[in-house]
Amino acid sequence: MTTHYPLKQQSEFSWRIEPFGKMRVPGIIYADEQLVRAMDDKVFEQLCNVATLPGIVEAAYAMPDAHWGYGFPIGGVAAFDADEGGVVSAGGVGFDISCGVRALRTGLTIDEVESRKTELANALFRHIPAGVGSTGRIHLNDRGMVAMLRGGARWAVEQGYGTTSDLERIEEQGCMRGAEPDEISARARKRQQDEMGTLGSGNHYLEVQRVADIYDAKIANTFGLKENDAVVFIHCGSRGLGHQIGTEFLKYMVLAASSHHIELPDRELACAPIQSELGQSYLGAMRAGINCALANRQIITHLTREVFADVLPRADLTLLFDVSHNTCKLETHTVQGRKRKLYVHRKGATRAFGPGHPDIPESLRAVGQPVLIGGSMGTESHILAGASSGEALSFSSACHGAGRAMSRRQATRQWKGRSLVDELAARGIVIRSPSMRGVAEEAPGAYKDVREVVDAAERAGLVHKVARVEPVVCIKG
Amino acid sequence: MPAHWEHFSHDADMGVRGSGDTLAQAFEQAALAMTAIIVDPAAVKPSERVPIRCECPDTELLLADWLNALVYEMACRNMLFSRFEVAIDNNRLTGAAWGERVDRGRHQPAVEVKGATYTALQVRQQPDGSWQAQCVVDV
Numbered sequence: 001m002t003t004h005y006p007l008k009q010q011s012e013f014s015w016r017i018e019p020f021g022k023m024r025v026p027g028i029i030y031a032d033e034q035l036v037r038a039m040d041d042k043v044f045e046q047l048c049n050v051a052t053l054p055g056i057v058e059a060a061y062a063m064p065d066a067h068w069g070y071g072f073p074i075g076g077v078a079a080f081d082a083d084e085g086g087v088v089s090a091g092g093v094g095f096d097i098s099c100g101v102r103a104l105r106t107g108l109t110i111d112e113v114e115s116r117k118t119e120l121a122n123a124l125f126r127h128i129p130a131g132v133g134s135t136g137r138i139h140l141n142d143r144g145m146v147a148m149l150r151g152g153a154r155w156a157v158e159q160g161y162g163t164t165s166d167l168e169r170i171e172e173q174g175c176m177r178g179a180e181p182d183e184i185s186a187r188a189r190k191r192q193q194d195e196m197g198t199l200g201s202g203n204h205y206l207e208v209q210r211v212a213d214i215y216d217a218k219i220a221n222t223f224g225l226k227e228n229d230a231v232v233f234i235h236c237g238s239r240g241l242g243h244q245i246g247t248e249f250l251k252y253m254v255l256a257a258s259s260h261h262i263e264l265p266d267r268e269l270a271c272a273p274i275q276s277e278l279g280q281s282y283l284g285a286m287r288a289g290i291n292c293a294l295a296n297r298q299i300i301t302h303l304t305r306e307v308f309a310d311v312l313p314r315a316d317l318t319l320l321f322d323v324s325h326n327t328c329k330l331e332t333h334t335v336q337g338r339k340r341k342l343y344v345h346r347k348g349a350t351r352a353f354g355p356g357h358p359d360i361p362e363s364l365r366a367v368g369q370p371v372l373i374g375g376s377m378g379t380e381s382h383i384l385a386g387a388s389s390g391e392a393l394s395f396s397s398a399c400h401g402a403g404r405a406m407s408r409r410q411a412t413r414q415w416k417g418r419s420l421v422d423e424l425a426a427r428g429i430v431i432r433s434p435s436m437r438g439v440a441e442e443a444p445g446a447y448k449d450v451r452e453v454v455d456a457a458e459r460a461g462l463v464h465k466v467a468r469v470e471p472v473v474c475i476k477g
Numbered sequence: 478m479p480a481h482w483e484h485f486s487h488d489a490d491m492g493v494r495g496s497g498d499t500l501a502q503a504f505e506q507a508a509l510a511m512t513a514i515i516v517d518p519a520a521v522k523p524s525e526r527v528p529i530r531c532e533c534p535d536t537e538l539l540l541a542d543w544l545n546a547l548v549y550e551m552a553c554r555n556m557l558f559s560r561f562e563v564a565i566d567n568n569r570l571t572g573a574a575w576g577e578r579v580d581r582g583r584h585q586p587a588v589e590v591k592g593a594t595y596t597a598l599q600v601r602q603q604p605d606g607s608w609q610a611q612c613v614v615d616v
Contacts, residue, residue, distance in 0.1 A: 040488060068488035070596045070615065095591040095615045132515060132586035133555050133579030191552050201589040202616050240552045243591040243615075247545050250595065251538060267595040407486035408588075408616070437587035477589075 005044035007036065013460035014393075017044060022265070023051040030394065030460040031064040035452060038405070042068035043075075049265040050078050054273070055086025057335060057342055061394045063349050064456035065403035065448065070094065071268030074348035077397040079333065081342055082274035087262065088282055089271035090253050092345040093328050095246035097286055098293030099204075099237030100324035101372040101400075102170075103383065104301065106230045106308065107316035110210040113230045113472060116311055120208065121430040121473040123307045128206060128300060129198040130477040131434035136197035138299070145189050148196070149181040152291030153322075156298035161197075162305075166298065168361045169319040171351065174298070176291050180284025184241070185248055188285075191240030192292065197299035201435075201477040203401075203442060204236040205374075206304065209381065209469040219367045219385050219466045223320055231469055232317065233381055234300050235374045236477070237326065238293035245289050249282045274343055283328070290327060297322060320383075321370035325350045325400035333395050344395050352398040352463050354388035371463050373454055374401045376447035377431065377439070378424045380470050382454045389461035398462040402450035411446040412437060424474075433476035442476060478607050482510035485597075487613045492597055493544070494611035500536070500600070503608035504543055505561040508574070511544055511593070511614060512558055515551075516584045521559035523575030532569045537600045540610050543570055544593035555579050557586065591615040 007029070008016045015036055017027035027047040029036060043066045050060040050072055057079045066075030071091030080086030106113075113120065129136050140148060148155045153174030157164055167174040199206060211229040214220045225231070238245075253270035256278050257263075262271060272279040301319070308315040328345045335342075344351075353360050353369040360369045368385035375381045379402070390396045406414075417436025420443055424431050433439050451468075458465050480497035491514050495506025512518045527550050531542040547558060558576035579586060591614075598612040 042488070070594045070613065074489055091595075095594075131581065132589045133581055133584075135555070187549060191549060195552075201587075202591075243552075244549065247548075247592040251533075251542070254538065254595065255534070267598065270595070404489050407488060408491055409484055409486050434581050435585050435587045437585065441587060 003041055003044060005041065013456055017048060019051065023048055025051050025056050025059045027051050028059045029062040029066065030456065030462060032456045035064050035456055039066060040068045043073045046071065046073040047076065049269055050076060052265055053087050053269065053271060054262060055080040055084045057081050061397065063397065063399040065399040065401055065453045067403045069347060071266055072345065072347040075399060075403060076347045077345065077349045077394055079342040079344045079395050080274065081340060086274050086343060087271035088274050088279045088328055088343055089269060089345060090246055090249035090282055091268045091270050092347055093286055094326045094347050095243045096237035096326055097242035097245060097289035098324040099326045100293060100297065100322060101374050102234045102297045102301065102322040103320040103372050104232040104304065104317045105224050105320055106232060108230045108312060108314065110228050110230045110472065112312065112314065113208060117430055117473055120311045121432050123311050124206060124304065124473065124475050125432035127307050128303050128475060130475055131201050134198050135194040138196040140193045140196060145193065146181045148295050149184060149288035149291055150179050151175055152294035153298040156295040161299045161302035166301065166319045170294060170322040171324055174294055176287045178284065179288035179291050181288050183281045183285035184245065184288055188241050188244035191244045195239040196296060197303060198239060199236050199300065199477040200239055201438060204477040205377065206300065206475040207233045207471045208473040209233060209471050211467050212380065212470045213468040215465040215467060219464065222364060222367045223370060223383065223466060225383065225467050232304060233372065233374060234297055236296060236300065238289045239296060241292045242289040245285045249285065252278055286328060290324060293324060321372065323350050323372050334391065346397055348400045349397045350400045351396060352386035352390050353396050354386045354390055368464065371398050373399060373450065375450035376402050376444040377442050377474050377476060378429050378444045378471060380450060380468055382450065382465065383467040383469065384454060384463040385466050387461055387463050390463065393461055399453050399457045402447040402453060404446060405448045406446040408441040411443050412440045415440045415443040429471050430473045431476060439476055480506050482506040484510060490613055490616050492611060492613045494609060496607060496609045498607055500608045501563040501565050503610035504540060504563045504565065507540060507610045508544065508547055508561040511547065511590060514590060514614065514616060515586045515588060516557055518559040520584055521557045522577045523560035524577050525575065527554065527574050529572045529574060530570065534568060536568060537598050539568055539570055540600050541593045541595060541598060541612055544614065547574055548590050548592055550574065557584060588616045
């Protein structure tokens with residue numbers, strides 16, 4: 001497709017849109033030529049809109065998996081300086097606050113899993129609530145809700161879900177500081193009270209996978225990965241709580257924009273100055289939303305361990321890492337030689353700190369932060385490591401997934417759920433889902449080629465490839 | 478023009494569009510379009526009534542409010558809706574949704590709606606006097 005935007009190629013894997021109109025900074029896209037050509041013009045339009053927001057630093061960035069989102073492109077990164085009138089955007093974080101991916105090692109080889117995989121799939125599907133209308137076994141009262149919102153995965157571990165050693169392998173050590181449960185409405189709490197430990201639906205899933213390729217033996221060794229190991233990927237977010245926080249603050253921010261003298265090129269970019277009352281309220285609520293997502297993935301990890309203990313008792317599920325890809329976080333970055341504290345929005349983008357960063361757990365620090373990239377159902381996912389060069393390129397950020405190539409509508413016209421399940425079964429992949437239409441909407445062919453995305457991310461200098469994993473069992477929400 | 482609904486494409490998600498002779502009808506039809514993202518509306522029995530109220534200074538934001546109120550009721554009550562009634566007076570919406578509890582075996586709900594967004598959000602009167610109300614919903 002030809003674009004109407006003045007894209008200038010800077011290098012083989014980076015493209016630039018010089019500021020025009022009300023843009024304060026350029027837009028920068030990391031991708032190869034094929035990926036850029038396949039991007040909808042809406043991506044460039046949204047990127048240019050982000051570049052107009054007050055207090056934005058350096059550039060508005062799009063990752064190789066960027067596609068048309070809400071306000072921000074999905075695969076969008078932007079950092080703001082509070083002291084320069086910078087904003088925090090509810091649209092820039094998105095509805096599914098702290099949606100993310102967690103990877104577990106199982107201590108098993110795939111051969112040990114293969115003979116029991118149908119039983120394992122059935123047990124995981126029975127035990128882990130997934131899909132519309134599913135509720136968890138936990139019912140949170142007001143006190144429990146507040147403790148969860150403050151404590152995140154740490155709270156979950158205190159409740160008996162998992163172990164303290166899990167916490168060091170989660171961003172923020174499992175507990176986002178600065179969470180303010182008081183900023184969360186009664187409606188958001190009510191929507192969440194029965195949803196802890198549920199997978200959700202759409203593109204959320206739990207997969208058992210085989211390590212199919214190792215690209216970097218040294219880093220893989222530090223990550224504890226070998227070829228033919230069985231691993232588990234869990235992709236889900238903050239469930240109803242995050243969605244409700246997003247919905248409510250989007251509206252507040254749109255209605256308050258003019259009083260903050262913010263001109264919104266798109267209402268979905270709704271934002272408020274970081275130093276305003278509304279900006280602070282949102283940050284407190286959004287951080288509590290992050291804790292909800294971390295607690296949720298922690299509980300699902302526990303449920304997964306219960307299933308493995310039952311079906312494959314030799315398994316020992318340990319946490320490789322847990323990343324969030326819909327967040328706004330206060331981080332220190334070096335901008336043109338000066339250290340600055342910035343509010344980095346990553347919407348469908350993963351933090352990817354390079355080797356030596358103090359926020360990486362000590363046991364992994366020498367090789368860089370694990371970056372977990374979920375592919376589409378039945379294809380492959382990737383385990384990467386943050387690269388030092390990413391700091392100057394994208395505030396240490398990388399892609400988050402394959403990114404859709406086709407709408408859900410098109411997908412259901414092209415595929416039928418039942419035949420997809422049969423086709424994947426013939427290839428040795430067991431799919432379990434409450435909805436066949438849901439399976440069709442998530443057809444592998446509806447997504448971009450994840451390998452092309454991670455290759456571009458690596459060659460642009462954002463990450464190093466470490467391992468490629470292929471699914472054996474997929475529980476689809 | 479008879480009231481009707483349709484979906485429109487968005488890269489990651491789906492757009493809902495309702496049309497009708499009145500603004501209220503367009504809102505009702507947009508709600509049906511949203512249900513159709515989750516399940517075939519014909520499969521949902523309109524047996525229980527849930528009242529909905531919302532208010533917003535802007536008619537387009539009111540559409541998002543209405544759809545988000547339905548998303549909220551679906552999530553908290555574990556229900557699906559197939560019949561809607563809306564009255565709009567001075568950007569104040571009084572309405573109701575009829576539906577039933579989710580039956581996962583019978584309904585086979587495809588996907589959960591996270592929220593109605595402000596992307597492609599438009600409420601417009603057409604040259605022929607009819608109304609159209611649309612936005613993208615996040616799934």
